[in-house]
Amino acid sequence: MRRASLNRLDAAVGTPTTLGRTPSSLILRSAAGRRGLAALAGAGALLALAACEPISTVHGYAPQDGQLESIQIGVDGPGAVAQKIGRPSTGGVVRDNTWYYVSSRTETVAYNAPEIVERRVVAVHYDENAVVSGVDVYGLEDGRIINLASRTTPTFGRELTVLQQLFGNISNVGTSLAEGFNE
Numbered sequence: 001m002r003r004a005s006l007n008r009l010d011a012a013v014g015t016p017t018t019l020g021r022t023p024s025s026l027i028l029r030s031a032a033g034r035r036g037l038a039a040l041a042g043a044g045a046l047l048a049l050a051a052c053e054p055i056s057t058v059h060g061y062a063p064q065d066g067q068l069e070s071i072q073i074g075v076d077g078p079g080a081v082a083q084k085i086g087r088p089s090t091g092g093v094v095r096d097n098t099w100y101y102v103s104s105r106t107e108t109v110a111y112n113a114p115e116i117v118e119r120r121v122v123a124v125h126y127d128e129n130a131v132v133s134g135v136d137v138y139g140l141e142d143g144r145i146i147n148l149a150s151r152t153t154p155t156f157g158r159e160l161t162v163l164q165q166l167f168g169n170i171s172n173v174g175t176s177l178a179e180g181f182n183e
Contacts, residue, residue: 054107060089062103062120068135071124076132081124088124099124119143 063085070084081099088099101122106114119140127133160168 052110054109056105056107056117057114058103058105060101060103061086062101062122065137068122068137071132071135073132073134077130078126081132097126097128099126116140 067085071081076084078099085101088101090100090102101120101124103120104116105118107117108114117140121138121143123136123138124132125134125136
């Protein structure tokens with residue numbers, strides 16, 4: 001009787017059922033099921049590879065070499081330079097005789113800290129008559145790393161090992177308690 005009811009159920013659904021097989025194993029045995037599983041695995045692999053792709057961020061603006069060729073040394077003034085390549089992001093610190101254009105590109109991979117991949121600094125120098133006297137281009141290889149905020153506090157004295165700190169604190173506890181009783 002049970003076998004007859006299973007055959008009627010198979011006829012109603014339209015799929016052959018064999019005792020001992022689950023519906024999921026029937027799906028995986030079909031060609032469409034294998035293609036779907038392969039597509040799912042491929043999508044998972046693409047997602048994993050996309051997670052490892054670095055994220056690039058560009059900060060600032062520095063004109064390219066083609067734009068810098070339009071500046072005429074000894075002829076152009078600040079107004080002409082601003083018209084040709086734009087205003088700078090910063091000027092000279094002591095005197096305003098140099099314009100600095102600074103651009104940097106950083107890449108971040110997954111959870112790692114951002115890393116500076118490319119830096120370009122263009123310095124347009126002016127003479128005392130406010131005429132361009134020179135144009136310099138600096139890259140990442142020309143720079144020095146300057147730690148502006150190290151976030152470390154300098155300590156004076158000698159470095160103690162873990163055992164020296166531990167045993168030193170144990171001996172200090174006894175002396176502070178003894179001093180408290182003498183008062």
